[in-house]
Amino acid sequence: MTQSPPPAAISLTNARRIYGSGETEMVALNGVDLDIAPGRFVSVIGPSGCGKSTLLRLIAGLEQPDDGAVSVYGVTPEVACSAKMVGLVPQAPALLPWLNVLQNVSLPHKINKGADKKRPAAAQAIETASGMSEIPDMKELLRLAGLGEAMHKLPAELSGGMQQRTAIVRAFGLRPDVMLLDEPFSALDEFTRESLQEQLLDLWDEMKSTVVFVTHSVSEAVRLSDTVIVMAPNPGRIVDVIDIELARPRSASMIKTAAFHQYEDLIRESLQNAWRSPETQNAA
Ligand SMILES: Nc1ncnc2c1ncn2[C@@H]1O[C@H](COP(=O)(O)OP(=O)(O)O)[C@@H](O)[C@H]1O
Numbered sequence: 148m149t150q151s152p153p154p155a156a157i158s159l160t161n162a163r164r165i166y167g168s169g170e171t172e173m174v175a176l177n178g179v180d181l182d183i184a185p186g187r188f189v190s191v192i193g194p195s196g197c198g199k200s201t202l203l204r205l206i207a208g209l210e211q212p213d214d215g216a217v218s219v220y221g222v223t224p225e226v227a228c229s230a231k232m233v234g235l236v237p238q239a240p241a242l243l244p245w246l247n248v249l250q251n252v253s254l255p256h257k258i259n260k261g262a263d264k265k266r267p268a269a270a271q272a273i274e275t276a277s278g279m280s281e282i283p284d285m286k287e288l289l290r291l292a293g294l295g296e297a298m299h300k301l302p303a304e305l306s307g308g309m310q311q312r313t314a315i316v317r318a319f320g321l322r323p324d325v326m327l328l329d330e331p332f333s334a335l336d337e338f339t340r341e342s343l344q345e346q347l348l349d350l351w352d353e354m355k356s357t358v359v360f361v362t363h364s365v366s367e368a369v370r371l372s373d374t375v376i377v378m379a380p381n382p383g384r385i386v387d388v389i390d391i392e393l394a395r396p397r398s399a400s401m402i403k404t405a406a407f408h409q410y411e412d413l414i415r416e417s418l419q420n421a422w423r424s425p426e427t428q429n430a431a
């Protein structure tokens with residue numbers, strides 16, 4: 148007896164997204180085909196304006212493709228979102244300033260009681276198998292993210308890195324099957340960034356979510372990912388999909404190894420081609 152493969156956590160088929168019309172028409176995404184298996188950590192990298200945020204908005208159901216299809220565990224992004232299967236962390240952490248850290252991360256549970264019942268069977272089966280069907284202990288998640296001491300502080304009393312960690316814990320707190328992060332660490336210094344990378348990996352390990360992580364940093368993409376997707380602009384599209392076959396956990400010392408550098412070089416090369424490609428496109 149042959150078993151049908153489990154549905155992709157995220158699937159895009161020939162997805163196209165256009166902004167404006169006529170003179171101002173802008174093809175933000177064109178012909179995007181992508182299948183991401185459950186539990187993968189996937190990074191998206193590419194020059195500014197190549198459609199990375201648009202891609203996340205399509206998966207989050209905040210926008211619809213003009214052509215092609217997008218699905219999350221075999222259902223539309225809208226259905227997935229109303230079942231609270233999708234978490235989104237934007238570039239700037241949007242915390243409520245009058246609530247402390249613990250209250251901020253606990254808020255989604257208060258608003259979303261009962262959302263679980265609507266989850267498609269495929270997502271529920273994965274949760275049951277991974278033992279993640281309980282609401283996570285938010286205090287424990289905060290401790291895991293290094294915020295144990297900051298639980299009762301207000302956002303204004305936190306550093307930028309701590310605010311961003313709070314936003315990430317809040318998004319993971321709903322146990323989203325799919326977690327979308329749009330350049331969450333781009334405003335942070337190198338040192339803070341590295342410690343957040345580790346905490347993000349710990350949370351991912353704990354929550355078993357499928358992650359799509361947008362970044363500008365090549366080394367960050369290699370360190371974190373199972374797969375790196377390289378995009379190019381005009382029109383926004385995927386030009387390369389590179390699997391990172393490095394063992395986990397990936398320690399800070401792994402960044403210095405030859406294998407790690409080889410992956411960085413491969414992605415840099417691909418990005419350079421992505422920069423050159425608009426001319427090629429115009430000449431065609
Ligand atoms: N709401 C919008 N209206 C018009 N153009 C947009 C809109 N959102 C994005 N764009 C354009 O679409 C392209 C892709 O944008 P975006 O997805 O934000 O790229 P990235 O995140 O890779 O920098 C850019 O040229 C951008 O200017």
Ligand SMILES: [Mg+2]
Pocket residue numbers: 199200201
């Ligand atoms: Mg963007």
